[in-house]
Amino acid sequence: MGVDSELGVQAATSSSSAERLAGNGEENIKKLHILPLKEADAQIKGKSRMDVLADTLRQIRNTKEVVRSGDLVKASNAEFVVIKCDPPQGCLGMDTDFFVDGAPVICFQKIQFSAWGPTEFSSEQLFNEYVRPYFKGEYAPYSPDAKRVRLLYAGQVVKVGDVWLQVEATEPTGLGLVSTDTEIFANWDSTPEFExxxxxxxxxxxxxxxxxxxxxxxxxxxxxxxxxxxxxxxxxxxxxxxxxxxxxxxxxxxxxxxxxxxxxCEGQLQPSLRNLLPPNLMSQVAQLPQGLQMLLLSSERSTREVEEMLNQRRGLFPQTIEEIERFDWPPPHGHAQQTCMVCLEDFELAMPCRRLPCQHVFHQKCIDEWLRRCTDCPICKANVDRAMRNY
Ligand SMILES: [Zn+2]
Ligand SMILES: [Zn+2]
Incomplete structure (x- = not known):
């Protein structure tokens, strides 16, 4: 279990100091998402993840160890990683909800970073001054006695000093960690600036x-x-x-x-249909999530189309929606955009998402809401129904 050195000492000395620590501002964690490493997942096949974890989690709760994202947890020799905590760190309590669903965490064979910042660095400088220190100390590359790891996925952006590192690609793809065997690549990103x-x-x-x-x-x-x-x-x-x-x-x-x-930035955009829609339709539109309203109103659709969409006469069958690929962010394979175009929020770790046949990715709740009204991808307009049902 990873605790930082100061907390580790306190938790180890006596339970009364641990009590004091917990009383000193460590909140109880409300939600904890924890997943096995890929090898551990294969090892515990057939057993429920929660059964494997139960004793260990109880122990962590009793000793009031502070838990945070990236902590490794060994339970009956199977290794798990804390994916996410809400709040971001704290002690486990009687009221902590545990989530154990999702693809297991992988060890990357390769990971490619692109870097960007105020001054350009050579690949060597970049590696020695930014990438290597990012995987140092308590966040050293994963090894059998590691206590904590950095969780990474393609598309993720992290800031190290004054440099931004973006994970360009990983092999295999998915949520994973860097081990002592991972090949790490880092290049300066020379994307141009707009005039x-x-x-x-x-x-x-x-x-x-x-x-x-x-x-x-x-x-x-x-x-x-x-x-x-x-x-x-x-x-x-x-x-x-x-x-x-x-x-x-x-x-x-x-x-x-x-x-x-x-x-x-002179001017303002006016959703084009807004003025044309009769008030009763407009009030229906106003009840939809913001991004959805914008998609609906800023695209070129006739009033009749909008009306039919609002009345959910143009959507997919619920069973067709259920058949569309679903995963918890990040995507288990391939690339995806970083923002859900329905709600305009960036994807975050462990959020339920769907990938349409055209490869565009959205929050599950956002796209389901849309697909109940419309058969097209909100971004590229490809017909989802046709692709799913092969006609
Ligand atoms: Zn969304
Ligand atoms: Zn699309």
């Missing part, structure tokens, strides 16, 4: 109740907080409830917004 970019907010997501300055209060803070992000035309993002669309960019490619980029 010009035009970003507009959706009018109906702008605050109405108070004065604001669009660039200073919304766009700039978002860009400053996400300097590593790449954009391309027609992409959406959201900041504090305001939804933006990249309406045009120069050059017209995938690039970053940097110091030399000229940013235009």
């Amino acid at each position: 010009k970019v035009h970003i507009l907010p959706f009018m109906d997501t702008l605050p109405r109740a108070y004065e604001y300055e669009l660039f200073g209060d919304y766009l700039k803070p978002y860009l400053v907080a996400n300097p590593h992000r790449k954009y391309q035309a027609n992409e959406f993002f959201t900041y504090q409830g305001v939804q933006f669309k990249v309406v045009a960019c120069e050059p017209d490619t995938v690039a970053r917004i940097g110091k030399s980029t000229t940013i235009f």
Whole structure:
């Protein structure tokens, strides 16, 4: 069980100091997601994961050890990893809910990082000054006596010092860890910067109740907080409830917004159908999640189509929806975009997702809501029903 050295000493000395520690601000964990390593999963086949874990978890609860994401837990010689805790660290309590579903955690054979930051580094510098230190100390590459690991997956972005590291690819794909046998690759990411970019907010997501300055209060803070992000035309993002669309960019490619980029944000986007829809339909639309409203209203659909979609006359059969690939983030294979285009939130570890036949990925609850109304992929418009039922 991984505890940091200070807490480890306290937990080991006596139960009264552990009590004090727990009383000193360590909250009880409400939800804990824990998964076996792949080898352990094969080993415990046939038994329920919870049965294998029960004794060990009870022990951790009794000794009030502090638990956090990445901790390794050995239970009857099978090794598990704490995937996620809510709150992020704390003690186990009588009321902790345990989640044990999901694909087992893999050991990567290879992992490829791309790095980006204020000054460019050679691959060697990058490796020695950023990548190696990221897997050091308590987060050393996995070995039989490791206590804690870093959990990684393709698409993930982490910040090490002033450098952003993005996991470009892993082999095999899925949620996994770096072991002493993993080959680690790291390259500098030389994605260009835009010369010009035009970003507009959706009018109906702008605050109405108070004065604001669009660039200073919304766009700039978002860009400053996400300097590593790449954009391309027609992409959406959201900041504090305001939804933006990249309406045009120069050059017209995938690039970053940097110091030399000229940013235009004059104007507002008006969901095109909004003015045409009769009030009764409009009030139905208003009850849908924000992203869904936007997808519905910003695409070119007739009033009749919108009406039929709202009345769920154009959706998929529930059993067809159930047959679409489902997984807990990250995707067990292949690449996926990082943001759910229905709710405009980034995917987070262990969130239930679906991948449509066109390979676009969404939160399960978001896409199910959409597919009950519409047979097309919200992003590429490919017909999901046809692909699923082969007609
Ligand atoms: Zn979503
Ligand atoms: Zn699609």
